[in-house]
Amino acid sequence: MISIENINKTYGKFHILKSVNLNIEKGQIVTVMGPNGSGKTTLLKCILGLVIPDNGDIKVDGKTIKNNFEYRHKIGYMPQTAFFPENIRVKDVIQIIKEIRGEKAAVDFELYDYYEIEKFTEKKVSSLSQGMKQKVSSALTFMFDSDILILDEPTAGLDPLSAEYMKIKIRKEKDKGKLIIITTHILNEVEELSDRIIFLLDGEVRVNRVNESGSTNGAEGILNKFTELFKSYEWE
Ligand SMILES: Nc1ncnc2c1ncn2[C@@H]1O[C@H](COP(=O)(O)OP(=O)(O)OP(=O)(O)O)[C@@H](O)[C@H]1O
Ligand SMILES: [Mg+2]
Structure with a gap:
């Protein structure tokens, strides 16, 4: 469904993504983990066409994303930090996104209802708590059945029930x-969710491997691998 073919990304003298090759099939949950600054968000932005790799190619459903904007209709994106215009009301943010994506495309209100967003649609974005912004952002991400x-980092900043x-x-x-x-830094989430x-x-x-947490020693296994990788990084 998504193939990433040998992409590199540099910012000035900093080599941010190094010969990344990945093949990701549908019907699964893929977790990208790694320390702060390891390039997770940059990689996601490359898939979205928000960051252009220096070389290599990314294909979605077999088609290159270069000069192709159509494929973005298939994607729901929840950024690490939601940036909404501060001076408008929540209901206006929702309306703007609906107009961009197509009013009829808004079909899934499950998160919207669960997070009771209706209760604060009259509030200005600037008055929302960080968690409330996350809720609006996630409700919008799932609304269009992408x-x-x-x-x-979809759960960052959310209370435990949310x-x-x-x-x-x-x-x-x-x-x-x-x-x-x-992407997440929460090891339990990696264990519970990832395929x-x-x-x-x-x-x-x-x-790049199948999650075997269920069959082996679970989160501990992931933690060991994590520690191992951190140590090898320090010693190189
Ligand atoms: N627009 C940019 N200009 C210059 N450097 C950038 C830019 N965006 C990201 N970087 C650099 O790329 C590296 C990877 O950043 P990125 O945001 O992808 O990390 P991350 O793995 O998502 O980290 P975190 O876990 O903190 O979210 C960092 O060194 C960062 O400073
Ligand atoms: Mg990030």
């Missing part, structure tokens, strides 16, 4: 055959 969901509901929703969407790519784990270290894919 085939591909790209969620950059985070739990987000995970339930992510699993539900996977069961519909969608592809969900998430495939991709570990980025300093812009390189160091692990």
Whole structure:
């Protein structure tokens, strides 16, 4: 569904993504993990066409994303930090996104209802707490029933119940055959949610494997691998 073919990204003298090759199939939850600054968000933005790699290619459903904007209709994207215009009301943000995506395309109000967003649609964006902004952002991401969901730290800043509901929703969407790519620093989430784990270290894919947490020693296994990778990084 998504193939990433040997992409590199540099910012000035900094080599951010290093020869990244990945093949990601639909019907699964793929977790991208790695330390701060390892390139997770940059990689997601490359898939979205928000960051252009220096070379290589990215294909969605077999078609290159270069000069192709159509494919973005298939994607729901939840950025790491939601930036909405501060001076408008929540209901206006929702209306603007609906107009961009097409009013009729707004079909899934499950998160919207669960997070009771209706109760604060009259509030100005500037008056929302960080968690409330996350809720609006996630409700909008899921609203358009996209085939591909790209969620950059979706549970960060959410209270535990809201985070739990987000995970339930992510699993539900996977069961519909969608592809969900998430980044997270929470090891339990990696263990619970992922079908495939991709570990980025300093812009390189160091692990790309099926999640075997259920069959082996679970989160402990992931933690050991994590520690191992951190140590090897320090010693190189
Ligand atoms: N627009 C930019 N200009 C210059 N450098 C950038 C830009 N965007 C990202 N970087 C750099 O790329 C590297 C990777 O950043 P990125 O945001 O992808 O990390 P991340 O793995 O998502 O980190 P975190 O876990 O903190 O979210 C960092 O060194 C960052 O400073
Ligand atoms: Mg990030």
